[in-house]
Amino acid sequence: MPTKKKTKKWLWLYAVIWIFxxxxxxxxxxxxxxxxxxxxxxxxxxxxxLEYEDQVREELLDxxxxxxxxxxxxxxxxxxxxxxRPDEILIINDAE
Numbered sequence: 001m002p003t004k005k006k007t008k009k010w011l012w013l014y015a016v017i018w019i020f021x022x023x024x025x026x027x028x029x030x031x032x033x034x035x036x037x038x039x040x041x042x043x044x045x046x047x048x049x050l051e052y053e054d055q056v057r058e059e060l061l062d063x064x065x066x067x068x069x070x071x072x073x074x075x076x077x078x079x080x081x082x083x084x085r086p087d088e089i090l091i092i093n094d095a096e
Contacts (some may be wrong), residue, residue, distance in 0.1 A: 066072050078085040084090050
């Protein structure tokens, strides 16, 4: 029959093992949650970036449609080539 001293040693040893195991599991869970939160932040950042890129894409598509329109061609002819319509009068300002 084990003595009280040996029984107390084993109980103390079991208690230390259980406490160590509990601390380890807690540390693992904390590390996992930290990594999970990092991934969530990264996901939010990537979604925000994707939303911005979609907006830029839409603006570029709108610009492409405008660049193929008659209004754009007329605007460029007036600004870059100095062309006017037959019913318009060209006034040149020498002060500029």
